[in-house]
Amino acid sequence: MSPVERAYHYILDAILSGELEPGMRVPTEALAENLGISRMPVRDALRQLEGDGAVTIIANRGASVAQYSSEEVVEIIEMRAVLEALAARLALPRMSATEISELEHLHWRMQNVSQDLTAWIAAHDDFHNYLTACSKRPLLIQQSQRLRLMLRPYFRSYYAESKELEITGLEHQSLVDAVKAGDPEDLERKVRAHVRQNVETIAKLA
Numbered sequence: 001m002s003p004v005e006r007a008y009h010y011i012l013d014a015i016l017s018g019e020l021e022p023g024m025r026v027p028t029e030a031l032a033e034n035l036g037i038s039r040m041p042v043r044d045a046l047r048q049l050e051g052d053g054a055v056t057i058i059a060n061r062g063a064s065v066a067q068y069s070s071e072e073v074v075e076i077i078e079m080r081a082v083l084e085a086l087a088a089r090l091a092l093p094r095m096s097a098t099e100i101s102e103l104e105h106l107h108w109r110m111q112n113v114s115q116d117l118t119a120w121i122a123a124h125d126d127f128h129n130y131l132t133a134c135s136k137r138p139l140l141i142q143q144s145q146r147l148r149l150m151l152r153p154y155f156r157s158y159y160a161e162s163k164e165l166e167i168t169g170l171e172h173q174s175l176v177d178a179v180k181a182g183d184p185e186d187l188e189r190k191v192r193a194h195v196r197q198n199v200e201t202i203a204k205l206a
Helices: 003-017 028-035 039-051 070-094 097-112 117-133 138-162 172-181 184-195 199-203
Strands: 055-058 062-065
Touching: 003 028, 003 039, 003 117, 003 138, 028 039, 039 055, 039 062, 070 117, 070 138, 070 172, 070 184, 070 199, 097 117, 097 172, 117 138, 117 172, 138 199, 172 184
Parallel strands: none
Antiparallel strands: 055 062
16 A cells, blocks of 8 residues: 555544544644655645545645535535435346345444444445445446545434434335335435435534
8 A cells, every 4th residue: 555545544534433523634744653654645645535525625724624514514415315316226227136135235234333333334335335336337436435425524423413323214224125126216216315314414513
């Protein structure tokens, strides 16, 4: 792994774990020292994270974790709902018994780490990333993952505060069932509703 990749994943993990929260400054020099690398790879990693929507860089002020307003969070969730629902509809005809079995396994993994918020969120993202990836639409996959990354701090805050990982009627089992039922339009509707759950409550945490 190159120094840039090491720095990228180190900073990203700090954001995803909640160690670095929205609006917090990313300490470039301290990170370089901790990783035993120069500041240049850290700066390159920060530029990549800025492109991912996870970091904001301001000239002469450095980098900070991207912070979005309540209105922006609502908009990002709305976009994610549309893109992931579209990806799921496109994915369904491509999913054989093997892909469905893998999706079930990812759901099982989520259930088995439900007492560990960090592990559950990682498993949750793996579930959604896999379903989206089955669409075989690279740009759609890339944009969906970017939007999910932008929202991660706000969803993490919501889950940590509410202790509510699943919403009755909108839980991940309903998505697995919809995939197995084989109706693309029904799956699209359910994914859209699933992603939009509690949108206003989540936005208030921004």
